Structures are given as C-alpha cells and as structure tokens.
Amino acid sequence: MTGPAQNALYAALFGDPQTEALFSAQAELAAMARVEAALAVAQSQLGVIPADAGPAIAAACTALPIDPQDLTQATAQNGVPVPGLIAAIRDRMGRTPHAAHLHWGATSQDIMDSALALRIGPILALWEGRLHAILTRLAGLAADHADLPMAARTYGQAATPTGFGAVVAGWGWPLLDQVQAMPALRDRVLRVSLSGAAGTLSAMGPQGPAVRQAMARALDLGDPERSWHSDRSGPGHLADWIAGLAAALGKLAEDLLLMTQSGIGTVVIAGGGASSTMPQKRNPVGPSAMVALARHAMGLAATFRAAGLHRQQRDGAAWFTEWLTLPPLCIAGGALLRTADDVLERLTPDAGAMARDLQIGQGTIHAEALTFALTEHTALDRATAAARVADLCAQALREGRDLTELARGAWPGPDWPALIRARSLGQAPQEARAFDRAVRAASGGLDQGGS
Template identity: 45%
Template sequence: MSTSLSDSPVYAGLFGDPEIAAHLTPQAEIAAMIRYEAALAEVEARLGLIPAAAGPAIAAALDGLTVAPEELAAGTRSAGVPVPALVARLRAAAGPHGSHVHWGATSQDVLDGALLLRLRPVLEILERRLRRLTLALLAAAEAHATLAMAGRTRSQIAAPTTLGLRIAAWAAPLGRCLDRLAELRPRLLVVPFGGAVGNLSVLGEAGPAAMDALADALGLAPAAKPWGTERDGVVELANWLAMVSGLLARIGADLMLMGRSEIGEMTAGEGGGSSTMPQKANPVLAETLVALGRQNAGAAATMAGALLHTEERDAAAWSLEWPVLPQMLLATGAGLLHAGDLAGSLAPRPARMAAMLEAGGGAARAEALAFALAREMPLGEAQGLLKQAARALAAEGGRLADHLAPLCAARGVAVPEVDDAPMLANAAAFIARLRAAFAHLTEPGSA
C-alpha cells in the first residue's frame, strides 16, 4: 500500500488526478513561492520601500530560477518551513540586491501566497468539471423526466416517482455548489501579507499600500487587514470540497443500489470483474465515489482544527493543513472525473423499473389509494383500510387491490382507480423549474 493512493502507480487511476496534482507538487509550490517573492520585490521597489533598481533586478534574477526540493529539506527540518532556506537561495541568486528579497515579509505570507496562487487554477479545474457534470445530469433528468420507477424511503418501496426526478436530486445540490464556489472565491483568494506579527510595521505607513499593490500584482483580492491566523477561508474551502465529494458519493450509492443484481433498474460505467466469479460486474466507479466522499468527510473534520490558530502565528495549527488540503483537492477532482464518466453512461432499464414498481402486489400505490378513498370517507379511516389490506397482502400475497376490495365493499364503496398521471406531470414540471433555476449555467467555454 502506498503512503498516498493519489500518486500510487497502482491506485492512481481510481484515487488520483494528474491535472490537479500538477499544481500540488513540491516543484509547483517552490515556483509559486518564487513568484510571490519576485512580485513583492517589484511592488516594494515601486513604492520606494527598497531601492528602485532592486525590484526589477530581483525579478529578473528569479525569472526562470528553479530550486530543487531536496535543497530545502535540511532547512525545512530546522525551521519547520521551507521559506528561510528558499530565501537564502533567492538572495544568493539576486546577487548585490539579494538583501532586499523577502523585505518585510514572513514565512507564512510566502507559503500562504504560494497556496493561493496554486488554488486559483485548481478551482478553475474543479468548477469546469462540476459545471459539466451538473449540465449532464440536468439533461439526463429531462430525458427521463417521466420514466416511472419505484420511489424508496428508508430502503423500502414507498410510492411511484420517476428516474428523472431522482437524477434531478443529484443535480440540484451540485448546481448550488457552483454558486457556493462563486461566493467562496473572494473570501479565499485574498492576498496574504502581514509580516512578522500581522501589522507590516517594518514597512511603516506604506504597509497598507504595499499589501494592496501586492494583491494587484498577484491577481488576488485585497485584504482589509492581514489575515494569517484567520483560517476560515481555507476551512470553508475544505467544507466545500467535502460537500461536493459527499454529493458525488450520494450518486455513487444510488447507482450501487439501483444496479444490485436483484434490482437491476439502471447501470452506469463499465463494471469491474471479479478475480474468481466470472459473472460479476462490480460498480467500481460508484464504489470509489462513496469511498472518496467518506475520505473527505473525515478530512474536513480534521481541517476544522486549523481554525484553532492561537496568537499571531501557530505552526501546530497551520501545518495541520499541509497534508490534508491537497488530498482533499485530489479526492474531489478524482470524484468529479468518475462522476462525469458515470453521468455519460447512464443506462436505464425501463422493464426492470416497471417490475420493481409492481413488486409487492402494487403496494407502491397504497398512498394514492388511501387519498382517493378519502373522497368517500375520512382520511384516517381510508388509511386504516389500506393498512388492513397491506397486512393481508404481506401474509397471503396477491394484489393489494384484491385485498382492499372486500374491505371497501363492506363500506359500500368501490376500490378507486388511480394512475401515475399527476405524479408524472409534477415530475416533469419540477425538472423544468430546476432547469430554469440553473439557466445561468453554461457549458464550460461557451460563455
């Protein structure tokens, strides 16, 4: 077993995400830290905080500079963070202007800045996939809006519903997660720059202006104040990742149940084979969605501990984020890839759905029969008749309507006729309303 499934050569196909992983490598982090330091030097030179020539010279010296992660290992073990070792390397590269590298900044500024610079493209990847998945599910919901099937509550057949409405229940919260991401971004992607204890005192009265200029240079939002110990943004991101993963897991769980051998209402994806049972087609991707959702649920709880940042810096709380957040990003990315594959291969089996709806002698229409009888008698009395008929059905088999008939005759009424027309009409209407609610969503690249 690898220490991380996401980059295991064996398991990466299930739990990995190469596109997102490219932004989370040590090399990517070092490159982002260098970018932060170069931008800081240029900003401070323009504001007269360091010599005017120092900014362009430092930026030129750092442009294209690569630092091997191994060069920072010893310094990281000593300082607890890689920044001091990196700054020493950058100062050497900047030559006579090296003393002005990292002017007024602190390690947390640089590491947080590098995180945000890498999160920005990662969030764009996740948004693109989530948008595509949501639109695919909306289209599937519309295509199967009136395909009747047995609705289940607490694992039991309850009343008729439609496949479209079930798929719509997958799509709706994912669409809302796109809205949540848009709301989250401006709270998360905020420039980190506070210096030693979060007041930029070594920059004098130019501190606020330097912070704003650095935000502009890095393409981040300006901050009202330095926020180093205020980890609500990264924890909100973790919660969002856990929410998306949990919603994807819900899809996986439904697909696993619908595809059970004795149910067989729908399949999705290519089933995985068994090492010993030739007939098996295991729901591998659906299972993986459930596993990834559970993984991120636990990780989000761990990330909540990062909120306990004491005083002006707390490395014990801060370093808690480093192993957890990247894995959450990868898990969410992998889940979206798998969910996209499943959404594109949904294969309903209408005959099996019809059979499941009629299983149990038509008991799925007990609610409809009770309310239809309530036109002739009080609802409580009508429900009592259906309970008696249901008990007889469970004991003797047959059809619910046949057990209900003598009970109705004893009260001088006939067994009412019920059909699924109202349910089908409502399902189609609700799906149309959902599509209208998400009219602002467009296919990635089409807007």
C-alpha cells in the first residue's frame, strides 16, 4: 500500500518506519505462521491431532521462506492470504501425513486476527515508550515554568492570565490518561482468536476451549473464552485509543501553531521550515504535520468503527474495511508520537514575548482580577464592580491608558497592581506542579515494569 507515509518525499514528514514495519507483508506472514505453529502444537498436546504432527508442523512454519508476491493471486482469488499460506507450508512439508493436520478445525479469521494481535503488542510497547518520553518532556516544561505568566485565550480573545506551566500540563493530562488506559487496552486487543468456521469450534469437539487456552498461552495472548469473529469491539478500542491520542496531540499542535504565529511568538520551535520565496519565514512544520496527522487519524478511526457493523457470523466487506483502515491509522498514530517528541525537544517559551502579550489591550486582561479585588477592598458588590470595570476597560482602550492606572484614579488608596498580581495566576502554578508529580509517579510505575 502506497501513500504519503511510504513516499520517499514525504515519509519523514508523515511516516513511522518502526510502526510500518509491523504491517509489512513479511511481518504479517511470519505472525500467521507462528499462529499456525502454536495451534498445531496445542492440538497435538491435547490429542486433537497426532502427537508428532504438532512439532512437525511447527518446524515447517519456522523461518518460512515465502515471497509475499507468490501469494498475491491466491489472496486476490480467496479474499484472504491464509489458504495460500497453508498451501505453501504444506508444500514445504512434502508428502508427510502430518501436513493434513495443519490448520485443523480453524478458519482464516482465527489466524489473521491472532496474528494481528501478535503485531499490535510490539506497536503498543513502542508507543508507550514514546509517550513516556513525551510526558517526561512536558513535565519538565511544566515544572520549570510553573510561575511564568502568559495570556490565556478563550474564543481566540485574551481572557485572563495563566501560567505557561499550566498550559503545558493541560496538554499533558490527556496523554497521561492514554498511558494509564494501556493495560485495559492490551486486555481488549491482545487476545487470541480460535472459533472455527462459524464460531462454534465444532471441528475440535470438546477439546476446543482447551486448545484455545493453550494456544493463547503459547503466544502470550489473552484467552477471551469465547468467539469474537463478528464482535469487533476489541480492535475498535484500539481505534478509539488512537483517536484519543490524536485529539490530545492535535490540540497541543494547534496551540503551538497559534503561539508561534507572527505578532504573538510566545514560544520558539528551533529549526523551523524555510519558504521557497520568503527568506524571513521559519514555518512551524512539525506542529502542522501533527495537526494533519491528527485529523487523518480521527477520520480513519471513525471509518474503522463503522466497520464494526458485521453482518451475521462473518462479514467480508466489513473485515476488508478494517484491513484498509488499520495500517494507516496506526502509522499516523506512531508518526504523531514521533513528531511530538521531536517538536517538544526543540520547544522553548519566550518570557519576554509572553510579558508583551499580557500588555496588549492596555491591561484589560486583568479585568476579572480587578473586579474581585474591588469587591474585597471597596463597598461595591460584584455586579456593580463588574459594571464599573467594564466602563474602565472601554475607557482604557479608547484613551490608550492602562486599566490599573485608571483604577488608581477611580479608587485611590489600594495598590491595585499588587492586588491583581496576587491573584492573577490562580491555581495555575499548582496545576503545573501537580502534573509534574503525576508524571513522575506514573514513570516510576513504568520503570518498575508497568509497561
């Protein structure tokens, strides 16, 4: 499958070679052969097939020399690669009677779903390591800049002061949730499938559940203790998880695009991209790629979830939709993580730009703080104070005078700038430091084997 992630021109922008490698034809064939071997060994140990058939089949499945191109036509004809794979394994086994016991009582979906789980396991481990690194970077930024004031914006408008550390924490909390959701995700996704032709395991008789259990043990996958051919909620949880990851990292990137735009520049991302014609520009390429990947991933996740409408006991069209959707969805998720780590490594706040940004609007960003200070230090009630401050804001903008200067004239005596500073950041510094502590606690769990 060729797309921007595989195109040499764009692969470094949208691709993730480590994730992509686990969706290669060779990786898929190797995983399916491993599943066939585990099935045969489990069946031979439980007496479903002759005792010496399992080891013979497993030996034939080991390091199977198959060129994926050799299975192209068979896959196109059969709609699945498993029949072609079985034929290739049997050819390797020759005339031995053990070859007849290969794939005994299983169906193609059992092999393919189990093989997918074998490949998703390493992908989740890779992503968890990347998330750990991203969270460590975010926690460091949050802790180091917990008290650095900047303008918060709602609906694109300056609202009140906040802290850069709290903004970073806001980026990080959803990612910490994603890490903490991984054990449950693994339970739902990393499980064996063995249900036979139509979900009844009838060809294996009463030993079917025991075979599935032994097979799961051999492959280090979970045993769902039931058929799940048409229940796509497990893979659907993976799509949902990636969509959540994309939303979190996409929001981070959208904020960075706004924070780096001309006239604001409250953060710097070293090594920005160049323009072909405007030598002054340093484009925020990394965040732009992250937003594009996030939108791509969320769209693919919706398509994948729609494929969960499986008709009857197996639905070829729905299943094929999963095949078309899951690889690029996972590659987008991996590329998002890879790019986010790179961007955060090059990110620094510009305290001077943040201070200047706070002064835009003649200090009217402090209107809320002044309102509540008035209710504490004058006889004004909140409604009256808010109305008086609104009038002062209009005057400040009209006359180009600072809001606190006007407040001193209207209510002499109190040190309004000091009173505003005392409350302007609210709980922002505490939020930043709480996030840092939470990441450290989660990282300790990972270092002790939580992954």
